[in-house]
Amino acid sequence: MKLKQWGSLLLSCMLSVSLVVGCSSNGSGGTKEPDSSGEAAAKINETGFPIVNDKITVTGFAGKFFANADWNNIKLWQEYEKMTNVHVQWDTVQKDNLAEKRNLLLAGGDYPEIFYASAFPRADLLKYGKQGAFIPLNDLIDKYAPNFKALMEKYPVIEKGITMPDGNIYGLPTLFDPEFRSVLYGTPWVKSEWLTKLGIAEPQTLDDFYNMLKAFKENDPNGNGQKDEYAWGGVKTTGIVNYLRGSFGLNYHGTSNINVDTDPESGKVRFIPSDPRYKELLQFVNKLYKDGLLEQDIMSVKSTEVDAKGMEGLLGVVDNVDPVAIYNQEGYVGLPVLKGPHGDQMFSATGSPLGNIGMFVLTDKAKNPEALIRWMDYFYSDEGIRMFFMGWKDETYTEDADGNVDYVDDIKNNPGGLNLDQAVGQYLIWPGGYYPGFVTQKYFKGAEGLPTSVENAKKAEPYVIPQDKIWPPFNFTADEQSELTGIQADINTYVEEMSDKFISGNESFDNWDQYVATLQKMGLDRYLAIYQSAADRYTK
Template sequence: MKGNKRGKMLLACMVTITVLAGCSSTKSADSGGGKAQDASEATINPTGFPIMNESTTVSGFAAKFFANADWNNIRLWNDYEKKTNIHVKWDTVQTETLKEKRNLLLAGNDYPEMFYASAFSRSDLLKYGKQGAFLPLNDLIDKYAPNFKAMMDKYPIIAKGITMPDGNIYGLPTIYDPEFKSVLYGTPWVKQEWLDKLGLQQPETLDDFYNMLKAFKEKDPNGNNQKDEIAWGAVGTTGIVNYLRGSFGLNNHGTSNINVDTDPETGKLRFIPSDPRYKELLQFVSKLYKDGLIEQDIVSVKSTEVDSKGVQGLLGVSDSVDPVAIYNQKGYVGLSVLKGPHGDQQFSAYGSPLGNIGMFVLTDKAKHPEAMMRWVDYFYSDEGIKQFFMGWKDETYTEDASGNVDYTDEIKNNPNGLTLDQAVGQYLIWPGGYYPGFVKQKYFKGAEGMPTSVENAKKAESYVLSQDQIWPPFNFTQDEQSELTTIQTDIDAYVLEMKDKFITGNESFDNWDKYVAALEKMGVERYKAIYQSAAERYAKP
């Protein structure tokens, strides 16, 4: 299924759809269509507003964050009800209890017509879709979602990433605009003031990088006559390992399927954590750790401890968002992409523009699936995206003559002491990141949208994987998922455990072959074969 170009578009059929009393039908879960209208359905308009000519109530379940007001009284939904004639009766839970409550509803057959912001996994989408509890959305998208179809047409990775192996789409995703580079990638941040004081240039090679960190640690760049500088400050080793993956020629399809890519020599799928290049990467990071150039408690340190050092200006390099946003520390710039020992110079710590694909689901209890597809599709349009993220002109945001938008002072500097998320959350539901929709740079005011973050992404852009190289997280058949679940949990946990042990010296690299042999005993060859099948499906036109 392919869509049209971005933006709104009129449906081919301009007539009003009317349901005759006493007539109803359904399609099977494998048919690729949505549930047909039932006898009680009101008239649905295929384009324009209102969506329905009579006021209609729909049951919806969603996860929400503490920053959000009561969804049954929040401005976004109240105003949208007036626009659409669709009243959603919301049952919301906090994200901490989402999975438990969601699963209880499904197990007890007490689920709503719509799951929104419920973050279903790919395996659950397929499971409940095959059982018939979740409607296939293919036909509904074709007929009632012109905005979403336009995105699928422009960015084929969307259609491939949300289509299950049975050919059906059971959920709509969060999408990060592929043109919004700084929300998709960006290198770690280095303190330019320290580079200048020590007469250093941005590193270009691994040796340069090592020498820069060593100078930060030993040459008192903050000038207080104390060796209190943290050359690389972070929570966990993932940040530094991911930053260096491309310098060792790893993850040539990005990090959505973190442990696999394509072996450039054989063209077959490669299991990265047992590859010699990965060993070299860990050996380099281990050298940094041994020489005190990265946070010595990096495996166990709490975020509050790193934040405290960040606020004091003690971090030479930070692998989080721009330190000005979280530590109020100005003057950090993006690090260079480093050339590795084999000549590789690529930034591959780059995930798919697809976020969670189970953020909007219609169940077999939906009385008006066509209307609800139109309802959600609005938030994939430019007008809907602006409404969703910014709210109401001159009330929650201001707009200049060039069309640039920003939140009002009441939102940014709330007189009641609310944080930005809390102030926004009195009107809108996006704080926290759980929603189906399209994250667009023009309307996203988080740290990734800051000018410094945009510049950071530009610096890395010539070394970043191209869109057609990026893999989204793969979708597996039920049989594959069942088999994978029994081996993947143990393998992934072992890989993470041994990564940290090798880096910190708690495991000698002399035992690398034993580590690889243990992976083989755990079923890594079957793990690879399942991923190979998924990769081959993804590669098909």
């Protein structure tokens, strides 16, 4: 049930330029507008159900998780077929093989009418859209998707974020309700019992934070006479660095474009990992590491090892969702947003409400694109969201007099020994986190929806950067993407390697200028110019 666990979306293996989808059914490399006249359009009921009077069969491809039952027999799709008269013949592949399989389908030309939960990266949406394999959705949304259109009008970031530089929309996204704060951000969790036992107040500054971790490490807060406590529990250094970014005045636009934001002095895009403030951040984390307040193998530790310590209650701070949900450990509260050395007290480790934008794609093989966009649009409505996440009243969920919903006991405490994801996955397909749709607090029952998570988010709220300042991941033109791909991959790899070396002490901060000079040689100026163009388009 951990949404964050699946939060990082698949990056596609890029097909070489020679693998052109020239075998698409329109026979051209141009963009194909859907046919909204004639026999196809005549079958469509523009509102209500069924969507079509005579049943149609559609081919669909999707990524799925092990917890899900066979999609061709799962209740969600069976019931929705009864409502819509749209039968989808599903071809599914496990998430780990998704990128390879979807790319092979496109390269061979034997692809379906719908790509669902297929997590296409933005570059692929533009690439296959320009080749004509993916059809533009702009007019279809305008005419046949009132629920999604209403969300675009309410939250302008959606339309701006899903529109490619050519003006077309080629995919529908996973959306996170901007009012569902705890799914968008959440600080790490601190064991309040240890604070009380050691007589420590919740930290407010970096010095407080350091002293708290040091006390957890050295003063036996679990009272067993052994120094077996771990001050900070997390995998890799990303969590601690992201938590502290705002305290050093970094990432004014959130973390969707993790390495860039706006320089407060010049107003231009800056590269954060070469900024002096980022150096200060790494120096502070290096101090934590050097003094044993982070695991000495944090760069390579496996999540299972951290989880084992969490289950034993040995973690003072947990960099994950509420430990009650994953470790069955109660009594953790959200860490405060810390004031940094220059007076910054900002929580910027938050992404955009716009998730992966390539979760629902219509190809040029779609015979009834109008029916299919209506089919998808239902899951952006309140009624559709409830069915997608909760199922059916009195069968899979109950509802109280105030409208609060919860799964029935057979799902929450499955008699066959299934965990919650597995039990839900016999009826619904959302466990695992791969789907187009709208995630709301009312219907999402993962860890981020727990009352404790909601309180954690409220605690951070006064310091979170405003929603209208948060950037979604940028869209690039084909030429920009072609140039950026190589530069960015090399720069990102180098930054990750060097950040860990600086933190661990394997690289001296005396060599910082040499590190920055190497970035320049790798094409940093061009990298920034491309991001500046994308930022200008977005803010226009």
